[in-house]
Every structure is written in C-alpha cells, then in structure tokens.
Amino acid sequence: MGKPIIDSARGVARDAEYEDEDNPIFESCSFCNNEVDPGGDNVAIAFDRYMELILNSLHWIYALGSEVGNPPTGGGDGLEWFSTTEVAEEHCWGAVAQGNVDLFRAIEGSLPTDYWTYKNFGWDKVELPFSWKRFNDLALNPSPLSYDPDSLILSPVRLMAKILNYIAFDYDSLLRVIKPGTRIWRARTHSDEVPYFAATGAELGSAPAEHAKANRMSREGESMFYGADELATALVEIGYSEDRYATAGQFTPTRDLLVLDLTSIDYAPSIFSLAERRDFYPIDFLHRFSYDLSKPIGVNPEIGYLPTQLVTKSVREYEVEKIDGIRFNSSKPGCTANYILFFTNNDCRDSGNCVLRLDVASVRSGLVLTEPDRSVVH
Template identity: 30%
Template sequence: MQSADGDEASPEPAAGAEALCLAHIHDPFLHRRLRAAASPGVCTFGHASKAQRLVVPVRLLARTVLAALSDRRSDAAGEWEHDDADKAPANPAEVMGQACRTALDAEVLKSVRDHLDRQYWDGYRVPFVPRAGLLRYSWDSFCRTVVERELDLPGDDQPPGSDRDRLAALMGRIAGTIREAGLIGTIEQGERIWRGRMRPDRTSPGYRAGDIGAAPPDRAAENRMSRAGVPLFYGSADIATAVAEISARDERRPYAAVAAFEVTRPIRIIDLVDIPGLPSLFDHEQAARHDSLVFLQDFAKDLSRPVFYDGRKHRDYRPTQYLTDHFRQSTELNVEGIRFRSAHNGGVNYALFVDADQCLEPDAAEGEGTLRLIKGSESVHDLDRSHVTQAV
C-alpha cells in the first residue's frame, strides 16, 4: 500500500497490537510484571524517535491487568445479589478505565479501552468477573446490603449462602487484615480522653462522671457508631477536638464545657488513624489485603463524615453501627473500642465500649472502672475563643 506521495505507508496496527514502552506504566508492580515480558521494539505512543525500546503489546497489557482485577473463584458472581444483579456483566473496558487512571498514561489507557471495546462489542465476551472488593465496591455493597435488608448483627444461625453468612465471612476477612496490618493498638494507662457538653453561659458546671460519662442504656441515643440503647463512650484526644465535636451538635449555645477522663488500665483498640498504604491493585497475590484495607479506609472515611443531629433515626448509620457492633462482640479481635479521625478538624477521636458504671468519679475507690474523671480538668470555652474559664 502506498501513500499519496508514493512512499510505502505503514499499515494500521491490528487491534491491540500497538506497543508501549515501560515509561508509560506508573504502577511499580505492574511495571515489574510487564518488564519480564517486554522485548525490543518501537513504542507507538508519544515518541518521535523510532529507536527500539523495551515494549509490550497493548493486548498483553490488557490481559495482564484484567487477570489481576478478576475474581478467580469458579463461583465468582459478586459479593451480594441486589435488585440490579440481573444487569449486564461488568464491561472490562469500563473497569480498566477506573482502575488504570493513574497507572497508565491517558493515550495508552484509551488504546487499551478501545481494544477491549472492540472485542466486547464484536461479540467476543472477555471472560471477566471483577473481584468483589474491587474499586471500593465491597464497602458500597456492604452498606447497601445492611441498609436494604435492615440487618442486625448476625447471630449463631447463619444458613450457608445467606446474607448473614456472607457478612460473617466478610467480617472474618476484615478481622484478619486488621491483625495482619498491625491495626490493633493500645490506649495506655494514664492517657487523657476529653469529653463535654455545650452550655448557654460561661459558668463552670462542676461535672461529675455521671454527667458526662457514657450514658446508661435508657438514655443512650442513636449515633453513627451506636444504636439507640447501646452505651458507647465518645471522646477526643485533645481539648480542641472535643470542642469541635460537641459544638457541631449545637449551634445555639456559645460555650463548650469540657473535662478529661484518665484511662485507669490499658485499653485494646482498633486504630484507624493511620491505615497502612495499599499494595498494588494489580498484585493478585495481595488482592485480599488490598480490598480489605480499602474497605477499612472507606469505613474510616464514613466515620469522619459529619453527623446529622436532628433527632431522627438514620438508615445511613446502620452499616457503621453494624461494623462497630461486630468489633464489640468479636472474640477474635478482643478489642474495647476504635480510634479514628475527627470529621471536623482531623484530630483523634475514640469510641470506647464502656458502660456508665465504668466511668468513675474522681473520689471513687479503686475498682473495676476503665475511665476516671480528673478533678480540676474542667474548662469552659467560648467558641469565639475570647474567653476561657478554668475550673478551680
């Protein structure tokens, strides 16, 4: 075939036959994986020079990525079956586009998607079922399942294949990742946790532990991590975070009165403040760890979203309540709370599985308590920071 000026024209590459050099691949794991399969050739993306480089065909890149993103179980069909489960199977090109936005240069990614689209729409169905946790699907699907089915924490009776059985299996995987990733921490004896209430004036309230400790069951209101009637001690690692938390609940009263509780014994917790970095999305050997860490990251982000304090029950709270209930009851993890980031200032918050009778008065005798109110720690803060009254 000749071009208009009589020179021999280069034929259009066959679908997927375009080649790319490794400079267009930005995920270190994928780079190493494809380097082993690369051979000398000409990169057809973004290079004026026709010098030979180590290149791989687009079709090989597509196969490698889809293999990494696929669920290899013989019965793979997604984590849950919702009302839209009968929709068309996942389009590999769309999944590739979401997964590789930062891993590949845009021009290369377009070529890969075009290659997969040609196969998909030409009647060749690429055999691909995305793994259940892929691309944050696991947390989203978990939330939908718990909300739509109005599920409470599973009991002992969990028929195989039921929603409760699947949720129990998911919880087992998450618990394993929490242990393996070192997300079990300790609040040491002597550490302070701040808690308080909003007030109409700057008068020091003279708190007792019964005033600002964990609420008894008959007064425990629904919150993002606790159902109505389930006591939970919410507190902060510093005064500024405590003030930010309680002032978000009350925009009318201008003063925040806070006080500190001292931890009387070590408390074992799940620490979601610094979740480890993710392994490569394309490392199938690390797929379970990757997807579980993404699940925990999304859970932590959900905890850091502002809460709507309007006195109504919120279905959106059910997933975080469910997971918190599981952590509370898990004998495998054996924890007494969760540490997480504040939605309001990025500080550190605690949700402790502590009842009202575990919050001791400053003058209480040594006993079975977990938190002791610190005498003299009380202070009242004007939200415009113009005045602070320190209790005597």
C-alpha cells in the same frame, strides 16, 4: 502507584541476557530514555514482555467478551461491559504508564480490541458492598422476615464477622493499641458559664445508662465513652446542644486499649502486584465502610444511627479479639478523630481503680460553644 509493575519489570530485566532472544538486554528505554549504567542493572525489557505483565494483571479482574462467549449485543445479559479505552484509563494511566502519554498510548493500542467484563459476574467486586447495603437496609427496617437465609448476599452477622476477620487476620494494622498516657478529650455542656456539676472523672466521663441518649455508635441507655483527639473536635461534636457552654478535660487509659482504628486505612493495593491483588476489593470496601461510619447522618439521626449502632454492637461482641472501642474520623469539616470506647460511667474516675482516668489539671470550664448549623444533623 506504579511501583508494583515497575518491580515486576525490573525482575524480568535482571534475568535478561544478551543471547536470550525472549529476554534480551536493552541499552536504553525507548519511552523514558534512561540508559543502562555499564556497571549497573538493566533498566528495560521488551515491550511485549511488559504487556504480558499488564495483561496478566488485568485478567485477574476482567474477562474478555470473546473468552466468556457472551460479548455484548445491545445489553440484556446482566453483565457490566467496558471498552478497552475505559479499562486502560481506569488501571493503566497512573499505575503502569506513570503519566507517560506515549507509553500509555502504546499500552492502550496493544490491549485486545474487545469488550471487557468482570470475572465471576463481578461477584468479588460487589459481594461486600451489596451485603453492606443489605446490612443498612435491615438495620433501618428490622424484620424477622426481611432477610432470605438462602440469599447469596451475606447476612448481617456473617458480613460483620467477615469484615472483622479481615481486619484481625489480614489488616491488623487497623487494630491499634492505645497506650496508657494517651490523652483523649471529652466535653460536657451546661447552660450557664459556671457548670452545675463538679468537674470529676465520674461527672465528665461516660453518661450513666439512665441518662445515655441514642448517639452515632450507641443506643439509648448504653453507657459509652465518646472522646476526641483534640479539644476543638470534642467541642464541635457537642455543638448541637441548646446549651451555650461546656466543660472539658483529658482522660487517659490506665491500661492498654485495643481499638479498631478506621482513620488509618492508607493502604492502596495494586492489581499489578501478586502480593497485593487479593486485597484489592476488600481494602476498597474498607475505605467506603470507614467513610459510611463517619459521614453526616442527615435530618433523622434516630433512624440514621441504627446501622452504625449495629456495627458497634458487632465490634463489642467480636470473640476473636477483645476490642475496646473504635477510632473514627469526625463528620465535621476541619475536625480530627473521635473515639467511642466501650466503658461505662463506673470505668471513669479521677483517682482510684478505673480504666479511664481524668487529668484534673487539664479541666477547662466555661468554654463557649459556637452556634451550630441546625439545618443539618451530623
């Protein structure tokens, strides 16, 4: 953090001239003591110009009480209010002061001594989170009458369309191509050390529809491929079984697969960058959205899985991009990423025409499953 405001300040400094009273050249910075190299770039700007950059950025999110004509008078106005200290600590300590105590105190002391509230009644901040909460509520308690079509909150269909459109058009780094040869582990349990089934692509692949149980991303009767980056993760993910042993193998795609990769949201946009501001709230939501899809479900998975199953359905039916699956973080401590790929048992083989091919040489049988903690269902 911090680079955007520094870049903006340096842009002002590059335009400085000795005779320019509004933007003069400074020989050193009074907060960090960096001095100007006689043959290099100017390194400092006037503090009031620096504060101008900061205030312009803060005003992208906040309005002052005096500006909206409704400063807090004991509450009851429906708005969320913040003190100058709260705003400064939230946005300025790491992003613009860079941990410099003197600079931070100077910034805090130069901000308006007023109360701050979110612009647009905070709707930019809450639209997606509120709609996602409503999405979960409706998934858990489906009813034709439970959604008000006149509500400002996005309907489930519109919410998922908006999220997927964000990803497809603005954050396409989350759409990852899985190349042929990529190895994905899949495991199947059995009660005895020697499996009762042959270790073929069909037997280790997606469960046939008639045997497919409800799971985190799929409903009962839906044949889909669950896999993991690492063998240890694949084994932990099936550790809830009463069986003691497992057989596992590596599948590789025979063509490019396009997956929604929710493990790679490492972008942290800054309000202090003109180019990144519009991403501030959507990316913040996507971080939480990714966590919610991976978190432990609780003691009633049949109900708890309903929202993630509905998300999977929306991704499968997305018309703008043909998405083949989702890559998401495991909910189990110390584990890596999982896959849900939208391919049935007929797509999994160890030879011939298929989408997911088992590497027979990778198969390992008689793997011992660790005793699961049955007090919590993931």
